[in-house]
Amino acid sequence: MKSRGATPIVAMLIVGNAAAQTPMSYVQTHGPTAHPATVLGWGLGGVSLAVMTIIAALLLGAIFRRRPRQDDVRALAVNRDAGGLAWIYVGVGITFVVLIGCMVWTMVALASVAHPRAAPKLTIEIEGNQWWWGARYGADDPAQIFWTANEIHVPVGEPVRFRLASGDVIHSFWVPQLAGKTDVIPGQTNVTWLEADRAGIYRGQCGEFCGAQHAGMALSVIAEDASKFAAWRAAQLQPAPAPTLQATREGLSVFVARCGACHTVRGTGAGGMIGPDLTHVMSRRTIAAGLLPNNSGNLAGWIANAQSLKPGCRMPNIPLSGPELGAVVAYLTTLH
């Protein structure tokens, strides 16, 4: 727990705009995974401030207190019972109580963020890869299991379990407004949970340096009410719609031939797992792990020259001709 000194004051002043301007702000959080810790942080900050103020006042008081004249022998401190011990007893007592109180509060906060109240009904398996996030939605019924990437929807008010695995190096799963960081470590599966208590779009970021594009490894957690979530989930379970126009048929054919070794679009012959699942790519707000807004212009630019947009990323520049690129983008934009 870092003490942030004056920052809380500043943050409090602009709290109204905080969420909009600073989606990565962990000062204002939502949901029982983070909120107790945030409140604890504010509280301890307040306590620290109060303690600091009181002590500063006492110190100043002590420094500037009028002192008796030196020639007044009866005023010498050694002959006078200044009653200083009481100050010590009282001071220690207050400190003790406050510290115990803070300790208890801390432990309660830690306990409450460690586990959700009830066993989560939804488990999402996250795979951190350089530099994107794969997500597999689990279910008791295997037919409800599907894959997506980078944009995760969760129902509001329900805890969601996340099982974190790495495809390569150490990453860290961090959605600041919903929870603290949990490392994603190769060779083991870490488990964490989130709960969003109100609808909204929460931005996440990889929190452990993982290579050249560590800064470009963002994700979104979108919390929506139960019916919207169910609708989204049902849509994600569908295979990709079959293309109907000639351009989109050509695009599918180009896609399977040139992109299918690395990307999956369910319902087609493309079953690659090296890159993100694109079955419903247009249902996502961004591409390239939060780098670019998702529209056909950006898609085209990304496919043609990913290396200039996100240098060093695993998506190679794909040398497509103009018509091929147009057709692929036309096809991809049908994948809602």
Place this chain on the structure above:
Amino acid sequence: MQTPPALSGFILVFVALVMTIGASNAQTPPASTPTTSTPATGGAKITLNVAPGDPPGEWHRAARDYANTRYSPLDQINAQNVANLKVAWTFSDGTHNGHEAAPLVIDNTMYLVTPFPNVAYALDLTKAGVPIKWTFEPNPAPLATGKACCDTVNRGGVYVNGKIIYNLLDDHTVAVDAKTGKEVWRTKMGNVENGETMTMAPFAVGNKVYVGNSGGELGVWGYLAALDVDTGKELWRAYSTGTDEQVRIGSDFKPFYSWMKGKDLGKTSWPAGMWKHGGGAVWAWVSYDPDLNLIYYGTSNPGPRVPAQRPGYNLWTSTVFARDANTGMARWAYQFTPHDQWDYDGVNEDVLMDATIDGKARKVLVHFDRNAYAYTIDRATGEVLVAAPFAYLNWSTGIDMKTGMPVVNPAMEPKPNIKLSNVCPPDIGGKDWQPSAVSPRTGLIYAGIFNICMDVTDHPQSYIAGTPYDGMEMQRHPAPGGNWGEFMAWNPATGKKSWTIKEKFMTMSGVLATAGDVVFYGTADGWFRGVDARSGKVLWSYKLGSGVIGQPITYLGPDKKQYVAVYSGVGGAAMVSSKMKGFPPRGSTLYVFSINGESPHSAAGMLTTEGGAAAAEPDATVSGRR
């Protein structure tokens, strides 16, 4: 009141007519010729139905009969004289890959199908030198050789309606006129570019021939199809995954156990979309019960071979189906290994017999599964009556006989990217496709089995059509005991071994059982043995030019003498042990044995060959070093 003679005659004719008309719309159940038994010590009380009752001196279909008994009634060669077996003649078919086929003998002609390029030969047994009567070169696509997981093998043809019908590696089924060697029809069953191939011996009943694909390791969509024997037209196709309509499951479907009850389980027991490349290939054996009119066959492992990618039971892989032989609609099914995690295909043979189990007479099928359990299953209902381990296993602690489910040992469940050591049996199982044989005289069923374990690491796999959809990295080694193979006699009623012979090398050949109370099998290093069917004493061993992975048969020559024929030519999945010291090179030779090696093809004097046709061109047969 007595029926007037004319009227009773009329009634008789009328009834006969009705029956004939009725029968013509269905499979005509051929006359069943049950064979009863006197059980040997340790044997069960069993009865075999050897329909369709082919002539005892001939061999029309790989498994001898509909029930897949591989039991020959010939007894000239018996336990007393088998030690005198010697080579009578040989035939090299010019190809080098694994020789898994069974020769066929009809009307004094022997029919052979080679591994890729799947040349068919007809050999004239009546003439000196066994000349080639005709050669059929189908020229399958070379592309197929790169899509076959386990060598470019072929398990043989079937003789039906004057035709030899067999499968080409490149997903075509061909029918060849048995007399002339001319192609009668050819049907394209799949697209080899998808990674599908065909290696199984077709199975014929009446006017239908049943064929299935290979490719469980390449994410194919497995199926069994019925073709018309005379035209090659596909009559129906039952897929192994997908909706009930695709799997041909309807209102008649009555599985015995609960997890197979439900709608569209071939789709819903998989994550979204994964059933489409779920495997379930049908690459081995089919059997048929003429009384119940049901065919029985098994499906392969699910794809990919990384179970973490496909939670769910993954129906209908690793499953035995009982289907109506006419319509293909499923009657019952039993999944041997739900959510298979170790590549335990369910394709091994289902040998049909009537057996007395716990004092009751039951119609059963006996199946040695890859998962090292031997099952005796009521073939009318799918109820598992006996399930006992026949080989070393640790993936499971037993089968719960109430639910029908195996109890999985959690320590043996592979997790991605983590090496799991000593998983037993390995992917190729406690027994692979190499078929067993049963003797009604001894009440025992005989099989070559394995004693192997594996270290396995799973790597999650992408699906890229035409490439492996696999992901299992394995090192295989022998299980405790150190022997890779074993030949055993098994009591199907009690689930116990009667006797066993440990073999240093893999025992991956088919088995032949005979009324002479001799059973024959071969080893991967090339020994072909004749064993006393009752005691398990090895009465005769002969070293062949290469390892034996083919199916031995026996027949009567034109001289009415009994011969035993088997291919030598190692390959197939036996190659997993190819680094063993003493492992033989590849071969291509058919060996035919007789008592003292006597035959019309060897005598003093100038014998010459009157050939009818030349062998296939060298470039068609030599596949060379890949």
Place this chain on the structure above:
Amino acid sequence: MNIDYRCLKQAIAAAAALLVLAACHPSEGGSTAITPTGLPSEGLIARVPLSDFAGIASTTLGSTVANPYEGQQQAIAEGKNLYVKLNCAGCHLYNGKGSMGPDLTDSYWRYGGTPANIYKSIFEGRPHGMPAWGRALPPEDIWKIVSYIESLGGSIKPDQYQAALQGDRPNEQIAPEVAAAAKAEETTAPGIAEALKASSSSTTAPAQASDTQATETSGANHAQGKQ
């Protein structure tokens, strides 16, 4: 979140290009199909033949077309990752020893074992079931896989391209006539000349009738390095 104006400009430019191209190729009905028939251009590698050249002559082709990632550890690691993820391991096994596909660790290469040959085999595919990856993978990825295969130890060094064609091994003896013929043809093959200097004995056959030289094989090239 910050808006990357550079990205946006590029995206707008790409979109504009797209619009222009779209105008040239109407998307519905009657346009030339652009279904991706055929491999993209292979570049310089296309010059490497599958077999040997007609009219025997020496060549340095095997060594001129080099692997840009030759020996780079990062490329080898990425190549190994692709080898597993693109299912190469399914046919050639995780240790490269081969089952459905051939052994990549031994020195037998039906279609040639120099980096350029291996690149071609992956890019173009081969008749017995090796798929053509040239459409699915960009060149850098294929070279990384080549680097990994080279690290398995069985591949042929580029400067031994012709020696491998001729079945030569290090430490073999060369008959004097053969060495002399090779020496006579050394002008266009620096690799051969150096190899001969390194390995030939002091005795060289006297110049035989030079009109037979042209029909003799152009000599053994067994430079330093393994076969």
